[in-house]
Amino acid sequence: MSIENTTPTEYLTPAQVREKIRFGQWKTNTSGVSSGYVQGNIVILPKKWADDFLKFCQMNPKPCPIVGMSDKPGDFMISSVGEDVDIRTDVPSYKVFRDGVFVDEVHDISNIWQDDLVTFVLGCSFSFEEPLLADGLEVRNITEGVNVPMYRTNIECRPAGPFSGTTVVSMRPMLPKDAIRAIQICTRFPSVHGAPLHFGNPEAIGIQDISSPDFGNAVTIKEGEVPVFWACGVTPQVALEQAKPPFCITHSPGCMLVTDMRNSQLAIL
Structure with missing residues (x-):
């Protein structure tokens, strides 16, 4: 019997959780999984809009604390938050917006990925x-x-x-x-x-x-x-509603990216 079927979710490693998500075995909220590891909210925007969004996050650090970003536009492997993290497949559920309007909720964004997209990973409660x-x-x-x-x-x-x-x-x-x-x-x-x-x-x-x-x-x-x-x-979803970028993607509420970063790395002692 596999570890995925026998291990309590809080004890699954982030890589195990992401594998379950990537292969469609986990499509719901991630609260309580992979105890000890940082989970992230996701915002994905075209490069033309990314600089202003970065400034918005810097000016509003309590609701929008950045814990990771893509290295360059078009990168879907997010090395800053873990090994083999594919932002196109490793979030349980995504919300897709066009011109600020929610248009779809999907479990994989590979078929709508664009070469100019920038990913932001924001700290999660x-x-x-x-x-x-x-x-x-x-x-x-x-x-x-x-x-x-x-x-x-x-x-x-x-x-x-x-x-x-x-x-x-x-x-x-x-x-x-x-x-x-x-x-x-x-x-x-x-x-x-x-x-x-x-x-x-x-x-x-x-x-x-x-x-x-x-x-x-x-x-x-x-x-x-x-x-x-x-x-x-x-x-950020409220801010996106106001800004109305032509295209953007976020996580569905509660459906986070489980990273390889430990919560203890973010603590100020």
Whole structure:
């Protein structure tokens, strides 16, 4: 019996996870897989748009922290984040946009790849979930086996060229004392969104219905808990909606690139 069928997903190596994805054996969210390794949000743009997007990320490092890029336009092997990482096949699900409009969701982008495309790998909140769990804090979306809930907010990003928009946040409910501990822990990980942006009243950041996330799945909020909100790597999708590049590709929410980088490499001690 193969390791792919017997090994719990948190113990699969990144290479094993990417192999399962590449051959169509994994098409869902990647929360909790390959414990200890960095997962990345993906944005792929034509070179003409890439420089302004790079500036947008540099000006908005909490929602858009860059952890890797393609070496040059057209490269689909992303050596900066791992060995044998093919960005065309190694993400479980991709969203395709034309002129800022979502047009398709696919599991392989080999047949639409272009020679001028530049790939950005952005830090993901899944990387800080591990130290939260290690400290004894519950991460509700993992407990309930669903994709983390994500919401559009009224928190404006700093614009760069054609890129602008508001911040998307991910939410994990916690007791207030645990929320404070989560802030302390996540401050050590600025490359994967860092400390939460807000906790408490969702309406203060423009969220009207906490039970209806814009992306991902709703989770249970128990009595005495408060919602805790982190900047989220889906934020670039809002910026792309505003900028309307003729062509771009992102990951589907929750469906990340599992890299060979260790979370500990991104920690500030």
